[in-house]
Amino acid sequence: MITDHLSDLVRQALERAAAEGAFSPDGAPEIEFERPRRREHGDWSTNLALGLAKGAGNPRTLAQALAERMPASTLVETVEVAGPGFLNFHLSPGWLYDVVTRAADEGSAFGRADSGSGTEVNIEYVSANPTGPINVVSGRHAAIGDAIANLLAAVGCEVTREHYVNDAGGQLKLFGESIGTHYLRHFGVEAELPDDGYKGAYVADLADEIVQEIGDELVEATPEERTAGLLELGLVRMLARSRTTLERFGTHFDVWTLERSLHESGAVETALARLGDRGYAEEREGALWFKATDLGDDKDRVLVRSNGAPTYLASDVAYFVHKFDRGFDRLIYLLGPDHHGTVARMFATAEALGYERDRVEIHLVQVVTLSSGGTTLKASKRAGVVVALNELMDEVGVDAARYTFLTRAMESPLEFDIELVKQQAPENPVFYVQYAHARICSILRRADEEGIRTGAAGAPLDRLVHPSETELMRKLAAYEEVVPEAAHLRAPQRIARYIEELAGAFSAFYRDCKVISEDDELSAERLKLCVATKRVIGDGLGLLGVTAPERM
RNA sequence: GCGCCCGUAGCUCAGUCGGAUAGAGCGGGAGACUUCUAAUCUCUAGGUCGGGGGUUCGAAUCCCUCCGGGCGCGCCA
Known part of the structure; x- marks a missing residue:
């Protein structure tokens, strides 16, 4: 990347300045570059001198000393000192032509980096009780989890x-009992829904399906057998439905882990024993407690209840071991804000097991507020206000739904106005970006029909000098920083923002510069710029899990 | 009461490991379609970055405090 090159230049200037006594070096400073907001501040800028002069010396004088000693580079036109002591680099067009060439080249891995190479990451998201349909909250988690992955x-x-x-x-047992109520009623047996039972219409549907499959087989069974049997049958169906909905949404998981398997394999027992061996579990009042307060939590937590039933925390402990045993360096969790209370104990658990807590990363994805026609509804499984993700996809489509989920930072509450997204679909930013992509495809088709080809890999691009062309190329160049930054910050909304800006820059270029013209050489250069833009828009949309249509 | 998140344009939100004159979309106002796709484009109005202190050459960004909103604080999940 260009910033690596610039860093080298600055480092050399620093060494010369130190050798000539222009300043006294104090360790090796971090040399960081940023792209200034204002165009006249150059293409790249560093505040290095401001940092170095902290407490001693005049930053402008130091910056001037560095500027005077900056080695020459074909990519750098001028370096100037500005403001309180910034070093502003104005680059030659060559760096942009290089960007376009690489971005247009399929094999170049433009926008890919290696800062994470060698790191195995497990990211868990959407996880929930399989006792209800996948709702819009899960949709937000799915979109964000996919994009971060x-x-x-x-x-x-x-x-x-x-x-x-x-x-x-216990929740699953309740679910089985709820199905049982509908199942028995189907055969004319009077039955009441249990307290806090599942009330959704889908429970009755499930019961009907099960009746179709097994008939009255479980009517005469003991309540325990009936609940267990129906639970099993209901669970299989709920999981299948979840999987279908998620796949429709474009979310595919590599691994589905069942909590039950952790119990059946003995993993829970083993993990609890390990906590005990390490001195973090003890019997008290008939229950087994995790001594979480020793590790920063504000209360100790129960692992096994006095009635012998393990809590979810017990499975979570086993699950940590299960994941780390599979060789992951880092575990990422996306949880709902109602799990805030579990965060401290999760970290404590990891540490108690002997893992560094910074290998665990927990993000709380904030709530989705659904509004529709002026009415505001809070989507919450607990509160009973559930809008199924399937319904949302029916209403606004997969792309618009995904994109809307990804334009906001996950730690911000999201207001999703179904009516707005539906009615104003043409003005939705996702369509704007997709449209730019489709428009480029249209130009490329036309060029193909007319037999105009983009230049070969090494062909010059030095006729791309229009301000709109320069702006578009500069925007393309930014992609190489945006991707690693978005990855590092777990901030997919940065990609969404970026491709909107890129699409905007393309629109300006399209307005000002006729791509296909009498001038074959210029047409070839502009076509290459189009190809590069198309690839970056397509790649950015791909990172968000949104399609990049060839036609609209 | 304690903890976490949020408070930025009329609305929905970016921007926050401190940088130069705070942005986008929608909505409001005024314009542009014999065109490589008008699902577009141009211009315009709109701000005490919740309030107040502090640190700094420099604060929307860091610290303190207050206010407002959301969520959590169980041998529920």
């Missing part, structure tokens, strides 16, 4: 996308 892969990480299913515990 894509971003991590783009910087070289080995990524495993994982979905955990809480198929054990």
Whole structure:
């Protein structure tokens, strides 16, 4: 990347300045570059002198000393001192032509980095009780999880996308009983829904399906057998539905782990024993407690209840071991904000097991507020206000739904106005970006029909000098920083922002510069710029899990 | 009460490991379609970055404090 080159130049200038006594070096400073907001501040800028002069010396004088000693480079036109002591670099067009050439080249891995290479990451998201349909909240988690996974892969990480299913515990039993109520009623047996039972219409649907399959087989069974049997049948169906919905949304998990399997394999027992061996578990009042307060949590937590039933925390402990045993360097969790109370104990758990807590990363994805026609509804499985992800996809489509989920930072609450996204679909930014992509494809088709070809890999691009062309090329260049930054910050919204700006820069170019003209040489150069733009827009949309249509 | 998140244009939100004159989309106002796709483009109005202190050459960004909103604080998940 260009910034590496600039860093080298600055480092050499620093060494010369030190050798000539222009300043006294104090360790090796970090040399960082940023692209200034204002065009007249150059293409790249560093505040190095401002940092070095902290407390001693005049930053402008130091900056001037560095500027005077800056080695020559074919890529740098001028270096100037500005403001309180910034060093502003104005580059020659060559760096942009290099960017376009690489971006247009399929084999160049433009926008890919290796900062994460050698790191195996497990990212778990969407995980929920399989007792209800996938809702819009899960949709937000799915979109964000997918995008972060894509971003991590783009910087070289080995990524495993994982979905955990809480198929054990009291909630599941309640679910089985709820199905049982409808099942019995189907055969004319009077039955009441249990307190806090599942009330959604899908429960009755499930019961009907099960009746179709097994008939009255379980009517005469004991309540325990009936609940267990129906639970099993219901669970299989719920999981299948979840998987279908998620696949429709474009979310595919590499691994589905069932909580039950952790119990059945003995992993829970083993993990609890390990906590005990390390002195972090003890019997008290008939229950087994995790001494979480020793590790920063504000309360101790129960692992096994006095009635012998393990808590979810017990499975979580085993799950940590299970994941780390599979060789992951880092575990990422996306949880709902209602899990805030579990974060401290999660870190404590990891540490108690002997893993560094900074290998665990927990993000709380904030709530989705759905509004529709002026009415605001809070989407929450608990509160019973559930809008299924399937319904949302029916209403606004997969691309618009995904994109809307990804334009906001995950730690910000998201207001999703279904009516707005639906009614104003043409003005939705996602369509704007897709349109730019389709428009480029249209130009490329036309060029193909007219037999105009883009130049070969080494062909010059020095006729791309229009301000709109320069702006577009500069925007393309930014992609190489945007991807690693978005990956590092786990911030897919940066990609969304970026491709909107890129699409905007393309529109200006399209307005000002006729691509296909009488001038074959110029046409070839502009076509290459189009190809590069198309690839970057397509790549950015791909990172977000949104399609890049050839026609609209 | 304690903890976490949020507070930026009329609305929805970016920007925050401190940088130079704070941005986008939508909405408001005024314009542009014999065109390589008008699902577009141009111009315009709109701000005490919740309030107040502090650190700094420099604060939307860091610290303190207050206010407002959301969420959590169980041998529920």
